[in-house]
Amino acid sequence: MKPPPRPAVGVSSCLLGAPVRYNGGHSRHRFLTDELDRHVNWLPVCPEAEIGLGVPRPTLRLRDSDGSDRVISTKDGVDHTDDLAGVADRHLKELRRLDGHVLKNKSPSCGLLALPVFDEKGDRRRGTGRGAFAARLTALLPLLPVEEQGRLSDPVLREHFVERVFAHFRLRSLFEGEWRPRDLVEFHTRHKLQLMAHSPDGYRETGRIVARAGGGDREEVSAAYAEAFQRTLALRTTRGKHANVLQHIFGMVSPALDDTRRHDLLAGIEEYREGQSPLSLPVALLRHHCLAEGLEWAGGQTYLRPYPDALRLRHPVAV
Numbered sequence: 414m415k416p417p418p419r420p421a422v423g424v425s426s427c428l429l430g431a432p433v434r435y436n437g438g439h440s441r442h443r444f445l446t447d448e449l450d451r452h453v454n455w456l457p458v459c460p461e462a463e464i465g466l467g468v469p470r471p472t473l474r475l476r477d478s479d480g481s482d483r484v485i486s487t488k489d490g491v492d493h494t495d496d497l498a499g500v501a502d503r504h505l506k507e508l509r510r511l512d513g514h515v516l517k518n519k520s521p522s523c524g525l526l527a528l529p530v531f532d533e534k535g536d537r538r539r540g541t542g543r544g545a546f547a548a549r550l551t552a553l554l555p556l557l558p559v560e561e562q563g564r565l566s567d568p569v570l571r572e573h574f575v576e577r578v579f580a581h582f583r584l585r586s587l588f589e590g591e592w593r594p595r596d597l598v599e600f601h602t603r604h605k606l607q608l609m610a611h612s613p614d615g616y617r618e619t620g621r622i623v624a625r626a627g628g629g630d631r632e633e634v635s636a637a638y639a640e641a642f643q644r645t646l647a648l649r650t651t652r653g654k655h656a657n658v659l660q661h662i663f664g665m666v667s668p669a670l671d672d673t674r675r676h677d678l679l680a681g682i683e684e685y686r687e688g689q690s691p692l693s694l695p696v697a698l699l700r701h702h703c704l705a706e707g708l709e710w711a712g713g714q715t716y717l718r719p720y721p722d723a724l725r726l727r728h729p730v731a732v
Contacts, residue, residue, distance in 0.1 A: 418582075418586065419452060419453050419454050419582075420452070420453045420454070420512040420513065420578050420579055420581070420582035421453065421454045421455075421456060421510055421511050421512055421582075422449075422453045422454070422455060422456070422511060422512060422513045422514065422515065422578060423455075423456045423457075423458060423508065423511050423513070423514035423515070423550075424445065424455050424456065424457055424458070424514065424515045425440075425457075425458065425459065425515065425516050425517035425520070425523045425562070426457040426458060426459040426462070427439045427440045427441075427459065427517055428440055428441065428442045428445055428446075428515060428517060428562050429441065429442075429445065429446055429450075429455060429457055430446060431457065431459065432468065433459040433461070433462045433468055434468070434469075435461070435468075435469055435470050435471070435472060435473070436469050437468050437469040440517060440562070442515075442562050442565065444565055444571065445515060445562070445565075448723075448724060449575070449724070451723070452720070452721050452723070452724065453512075453578070456504075456507055456508075456511060458500065458504065458546075460497045460500040460501075460522045460523065460545075460546040461473070461493075461497065461522050463500050464493065464496040464497060464499075464500065466493070471486050471487055471488035471489070472486075472487045472488075473485065473486055473487070473493065473521040473522070474487055474521060474529075474531050475521050475528055475529065475530045475531065475542040475544075476530065476531050476532070476533065477530050477531070477532055477538050477539070482494075482528075482530055482542050482543065482545075482548075484497055484521045484522065484544070484545045493545070494545045495545075497522045497544075497545035497546045497549075498545045498546060498548065498549035499549075500546055500549075501546055501549040501550045501553055502549065502553070505553060508550065508553065508554060508557075509554070510585070511554075511557060512557075512558070512578045512579070512581040512582040512585060513557065513558040513559065513560070513574065513577065513578035513581060514550060514557060514558070514559045514560075515559075515560055515561070515562055515565070515574075516544070516546075516547050516550075516559065516560070516561045516562065517561065517562055518561040518562055518563035518564070519563070520544050521542075521544050521545070522544045522545055522546045522547070523544045523546055523547050523561075524542070524543065524544040524547060524561065525543060525544070525547045525551075525559065525560070525561040526543070526561060526564075527540050527541060527542070528540070528541075528542035528543060528544060529542065530542040547559075547561075556639065556640060556643040556644070557581070558574055558577035558578050558581055558643075558647075560574040568726070568729040569649075571726060572726040572727065573649065573650075575720050575724060575726055576607075576646070576719045576720060576726075577643075577646050577647065578720075579719055579720040580604070580607065580642075580646055580715070580719065581643065583600070583604075583715070584600070584638075584639060584642060584643075587600050588635045588639065592631075592635075594623075594626040594627040597623055597626050597634070597638065598623055598626070601619060601620065601623045601638075602710075603713055603714060603715050604642075604714075604715050604716075605714065606658050606661065606662065606714045606715075606716035606717075607646070607714070607715045607716040607719060608642070608645050608646070609654075609657075609658055609661070610650045610654050610655055610658045610716060611645050611646055611647075611648045611649075611650050611654070612645050612648050615641065615644065615645025615646075615648065616645070618641050618645070619638060619641045619642055619645065622634060622637050622638045622641060623638065626638075652685070652686060652688065653686070655685070655692060656682055656683075656685060656686040658716060659682045659685070659695050659696075659699065660682060662699050662703075662711050662714070662716075662717075663675075663678055663679065663682065663699070665708060665710070665711045666678075666699065666702045666703055666706060666708055666711060669702070669706040669708070670702060670706075674702065677698065678695070678698050678699065678702070681694050681695040681698050682695045688730060689730070690730065691727060691728050691729055691730050692727040693725075693727040693728050696717055696727060699711075699717060700712065700717050700718070703717070
């Protein structure tokens with residue numbers, strides 16, 4: 414039996430345990446290898462190994478060159494910037510079919526944020542650098558969910574990244590098929606509350622694109638919707654926005670409940686709003702009542718199950 418399709422995620426090879434770091438070691442990340450691994454397909458990439466630098470290899474650094482960050486070998490001064498960036502171009506066909514990418518932090522090739530940049534004397538000039546491969550990847554695919562491994566230790570950032578990956582996968586699966594305007598309407602309807610949790614304005618913007626899908630060019634509609642959809646989900650949500658969406662679902666399920674169950678639901682939502690309980694608690698209650706009362710529209714919202722439950726990402730008491 415053919416396994417069900419799963420999101421495709423690019424990853425720095427060392428994060429899966431491959432011994433390809435400059436010192437011959439690895440940076441295995443347990444969330445990636447022990448938990449997310451069960452739910453995605455990986456595309457491992459090590460730009461430094463791919464361009465033939467070998468393992469182990471001399472240390473690389475970002476150097477400021479007239480305002481441009483260059484990746485320079487500390488041993489012989491060779492500039493590897495273009496070769497490292499070119500790895501993204503060589504893999505572009507595969508990268509276009511990814512739903513996310515996890516990069517090794519502090520790497521002059523893969524680091525995404527706040528890398529140190531040095532001058533020719535070896536003195537630190539600033540801390541705003543980005544690795545050569547990471548810079549090219551994000552330039553080629555600006556809508557792709559990309560995160561670096563160090564930030565995945567933050568439960569809020571981890572949950573946000575995984576949510577975006579699975580949403581990207583669902584949208585990619587839609588647009589890679591022979592979709593019709595009604596399919597996009599159904600997709601948008603299922604994602605209504607998930608979009609609203611990030612930005613009500615973003616939900617309205619995507620809705621306007623869907624409204625003209627029947628009379629517009631398919632490629633233009635899909636490109637516009639994908640851009641607005643991914644841009645909306647890239648915005649960080651808040652405890653208040655989550656609570657408003659939970660209240661919205663409560664309003665739909667409330668007429669079917671008795672006073673005791675209404676009180677329990679409202680109490681669960683308020684406990685979450687006040688930071689006393691995790692998001693998983695009111696979500697679980699709402700899912701239970703939607704199923705029990707046969708509320709298909711509410712129960713089918715991706716907001717209530719944006720990724721596999723086994724990942725347990727809504728359990729921490731966080732935003």
